[in-house]
Amino acid sequence: MKKVDGHITVFEHETLRSDRGEKRLSQKQLGVLQTFYGEDGVPYYSLVHHGVKFNEYVGVIQIGKTIIEVLPKADKSGDENTWRNVLISMLRAVGVIDIHAPSSSDLQLRANSVLDLYFELFVKELEYLLHRGLVKxxxxxxxxxxxxxxxxxxxxxxxxxxxxxxxxxxxxxxxxKQHDIHAILYKTLKLLKNIHTHTELNSRIGTLLLDFPELYDVKVTKTLFERISLDRKTEPYRKALEISRLLLLNYHPDVRKGDDNVLALMFDMNALWEQFVYVSIRKFKDKETTIAAQSIKNFWKPNTGHRSRIRPDIVLNKGTEKCVVLDTKWKNLNGHNPVHEDLRQMFVYMKYFGAKKVALVYPGIDCSYRTGKYYEYDTYNPNELSENECGVISIGVDVNVKRWQMMISDSINKLLE
Structure with a gap:
């Protein structure tokens, strides 16, 4: 059994149990996760006998001072550090992690998890804002x-x-300087003082608390953040407020015991993969190619009630003869065919968007492209193939994010030829 020393790392779809396994939860930690799951459940994991099984969400769940890190893994290769870097690279590429510092190399800590990275990003942002001078x-x-x-x-x-x-x-x-923006940042700073696990941040957080004006307490709700309006003077606060929103709205204090507070900072890998593919294509596409994410078309209307719509992930050259529709899936096919539901979905996209080509985009061990044809549906010959094709694109994961994005763009560009 691996001793729990405050940091547990697992991969998506893995199970953590309290009764067996190399990595184990304590009974107390399992109890907190069960309580956090509640009657309505959470999307991050499901409850199993004596444990929890993680879903397609990745990131960090912190219980008290114990961090459970859930990493993505599209294939059997690579260690924890490799996939941690892959996750952080994807978050950076889509703009989830961004700072005002001149470069990411300006960060001083070696991030042991996404949460550590966010903590230092917030500290870095506040140091930047104090250096500029707080806005009145x-x-x-x-x-x-x-x-x-x-x-x-x-x-x-x-x-x-x-x-x-x-x-x-x-x-x-x-x-x-006594206003809601500073009150939110001050509340986040005090939260970090209580929950951070990186000793290197102690002095920096202490210095910020001394330099930052002491402010009134605010009740954290989505409405509080929604009513914040930034202008030219307060625009530099945007990133710090985004991190505050992420941390404060995902922090769940244990009001009964006070020592088993939960902070869940988790990301849906399907949504992250979709956005990563989108920004990669957009970054390296030709000037003549147009790209749209989440294009919507009406699909079905009942006699009463709301109509149904279809929404593919990515549409290239929408409304033209060179239209291509893509749907991204964060899973490794391992040489198998896509599931029937995905193939039927792509056929509908082809017809409704008048697409020249459609394709499913998956992560994989290396880059490959294969295609298949749909059977004719309006003929008496059940074995007759149509000209309608659906491609299956597998894109190898690369820790070099620029090279990885170029590989994605090159793979998609072949559909446009």
């Missing part, structure tokens, strides 16, 4: 003052100052 904003305030400032609140003025005629209860605007 106007806010409405009221109170008893010795000078007349703003407008008098007559009801409260009479109530509180009947024997203090030298005072004025007024409403006025104050121009300072």
């Amino acid at each position: 904003k106007y806010r409405k305030t009221e109170g008893n003052l010795s000078i007349l400032k703003g407008t008098i609140h007559f009801a409260k003025h009479i109530n509180q100052n009947i024997v203090h005629q030298e005072r004025f209860y007024v409403k006025h605007y104050t121009y300072d």
Whole structure:
């Protein structure tokens, strides 16, 4: 049995149990995961006997000071460091991880997980903002003052100052650093102080807490972030706020015990693979090629109720004779055929988008392309093949993200020839 030392690394679709296996959960950790799963469940894992089985989500689940890292794996090759770098490279490429620092090499820590990377990105962003100087904003305030400032609140003025005629209860605007943007960042900074596991960040977080103005507490909700409006002066705060949103909205404190708080920072690999393929094609495509993600067409309308739509992942040269439709799937076929549902789906896309070609895009050990034809559906000969083709593209995973993206682009460009 492998001793749990605060960091457990597994791959997607693996199982962690408390009763057997090289890597084991403690009974306490399993209990926290079961409680977090709740009655409605979570998409990150499913419960099994004496354990949990992870789904196609990757990232980090932190329980107290213990980190469970879930890495992607498209084939049987590569170790934990390789696939950790693959995940971080994909997140960087699609813009999920981005900072104001001149380059990513400016980061000082060796990221042991995506969570460690996010912690340092946030610290780096706050150091950047403090160096620039924190932005002041106007806010409405009221109170008893010795000078007349703003407008008098007559009801409260009479109530509180009947024997203090030298005072004025007024409403006025104050121009300072006490506003919601800073309150959110300050709350995130205090969260990091309590949950981070990297000792190298201790001094930097401590320095930030000393330099950052102490602010009021805010109740964290999606609405709080939605009502934040950035202007020219506050635009540099965008990345720090994005990381704050990610951390604060995915942090689940244990109000009963207080020592088994859960932070789940997980990414759907199917969605990440789709976005990664999209940005890779867009980055290296020809000027004549157009690209659209998640194009929608109406598909079916009932007599009553809402209509159904179809939405392929990627459409190239939409509405032209050279139209190509792609659908991405994060799984390794290992030489097998695509499942029937995917092939039927691509046939529908071909007809509704008038596509010249359609293809399913998978990760694999190396790059390959094979194709197959659909059978004719309006003929009496059940063995007659049509001219309608569906391609199957397998793209080898490469730790060099630029080379990997070029491989994706080259594989797709062959469909456009």
